[in-house]
Amino acid sequence: MAAEPYGGHLVNRVIPERERERVLEEASRFPRLEMDMDTALDVENIATGVFSPLKGFMTKEELESVAHNMTLPDGLVWTIPILLQLPQRPQFQKGDRVALTFRGKVRAILEVKDIYTLDLLTIAKAVWGTDSTEHPGVNKFLSRGEWAVGGEIWLVEKMENPYSVWLLEPAETRKIFQYRGWKTVVGFQTRNAPHRGHEYLQRLGLEIADGLFINPVLGWKKSDDFDSLTVIKAYQLLINTYYPVDRVLLAGLATAMRYAGPREAVFHAIVRKNFGCTHFVVGRDHAGVGNFYGPYDAHRIFDRLPSSIGIEVIKVSDVFYCRKCEGMASSKSCGHSEEERIYVSMTKIRKMLAEGELPPEEMIRPDIARFLLRHYSYQGTSL
Template sequence: MIPPHGGQLVQQIIKDKEERNYWEKKSKELITIVLEEEQIKEVKNIARGLYSPLNGYMRKGDFESVAESMKLENGTVWPIPIALDIPDTLAKQVHIGRRIALRDSMKTLTAILVVEDKYKFNRKETAKKVFGTTDTKHPGVEELMTIHKNLVGGDILLIDNTKNTFNNYNLEPIETRILFTEKGWKTVVGFQTRNAPHRAHEYLQKCALEIVDGLFINPVIGKKKDGDYTDEAIINSYNTLIENYFNKNKVVLSILPLKMRYAGPREAVMHAIIRKNFGCTHFVVGRDHAGVSDYYDPYAAQNIFDKIPDLGIKILKYEDAFYCEVCNNMATSKTCSHNDKFKIKPSGTMIRDKIRSKERIPEEIVRPEVMKVLQEMKEVFV
């Protein structure tokens, strides 16, 4: 089994009932920070080991080192700064060594933060280093420019490890590692998606599966914008695809509750590290992975892996797939040189429009069983 990033799988979860009860009582005396839903996901991802080797929010040294060089102070590759911002009024009350109660919108105690550092950061400098731009039209930059300048770093102790979304499909790294071992998989390829499946993605998944023991389909479930597929649509459509067109014994489907930052190549590195922590030995990075608009070169997310130290997970770099009417099969430009007029390329907009109007989509683009499931659902899109 491939070792976790940094060598050890982080587990910052309080499992002992008495200890949880202690912190529940103790938290009433502590300063409270109410987190948004996306922040709650991040806390749980840290505590469950998805972000190994991070034990919590970054201290100043790590934050600045990551922004500058994509490495923690100890030299371990990590591409995106992770810290908690707090307002000026709260920053005056928070001191190193104090505990802070992190709660959700219902005021349920989610975690305890042990404050080990408090510092300020420069928004524009950080945006330029991480996103390559200070343009606020970039969604990641826009969000960064709105957060507080005060940051805190320190270890997290997770109190509430409940899974409110698709419990059976929300596996933690410690669970996937056990599952892959039980299945006898020595090599596993991770595949990230945010959409219902079309045949181009199916083709890439099967190409990858040909060279490994198992396929880990890991859809990102996070903050939605209008027109995005609902979580239910993604899960139901993938279950249908796997049931009808895959060897079910070779595939695991599990969601990834994660905030997308659209940091292009840096985010591709983070996604690879997360899959490594899940136990994947390979990870598919396609064209314009984690990109947005035209901020990044289409192949920047693939090329960055040639510029950083070996992560220990093999990156499979694929081009966009299409259906060729001459080949009578799915292909990429590596295997097909026919004229573009013979190529049927998946269009997200076209697929969405036909789902809404309940029109037929060519079987060369979407499997009919998948199309049927999507068109029969009441809520396919946000």
């Protein structure tokens, strides 16, 4: 049995196929609201249960509770605002039904429960711990507008997504886990191509559970992270060349990175529980950016949540290559001094690749590095 969905049951807000025509006909009389990509992806995540127990975009009451108490109003832990933000007051009213469109086509129906203004800087400070526009997550939040609309949604039709073959819904991953006989599954969050540190954590997962679910973010990321297709292909290479393929499942998570560090680690764990994971890996500076968060803030937050989120969190400290151990290790498993340790830095790997150099093999496997090097030569052409 996979993990129970967060909040008890998997939310399903997808309009059945047979009802679609009728709903679309009805929706042709509703006011329309065009969504941006992030919002359109969140609609799909809400509808398919990725964000269970959420059934829609947050009202002011829900947002304030999440921002200041890290819980939904009913007390269930939730750490990241899921908002439909707008630059100005919308034309419709509370109680209206609205047709949410993406690229001009109706994708979902919103039952408007709340229309409100956001105190952007206060929310940013509460959620991200800063209101600095140097922070890519905060900068994005501030730029998306100070109005918000809350209410439940119904998905009519998903958008055309170039990554759709890489996406699975929680109902699907749960079936796969069951079919493969996995009772315990470790979820692994990533936004980047795999280096040796990631591999060390994934192998830990493979040692302790029946299966490993590698679930890279295929949504908005800051411009110096690898693009989604490159990440997926690099993972395919790693899995097919080195891992027991029947013990690993690779699928993307189509949502924007928020770079909210510790709060996003909790959000990422909840989402993986909805996919059916029983365990979730949180490494050093999970979902962090620059020096905005302490290296282990994302570990400590799990100890001060108001209640348990019901997924086993595997907290792993800094992973490095140790010359004396002749392999990857962490400060929990290696007794040698700092001079023997080579820390894996994605920033350094990227910099070297961008300059056409192969990074040290203690940091990244040469075959993966050569694949990524080719990615840099594609850049500028359409990949």
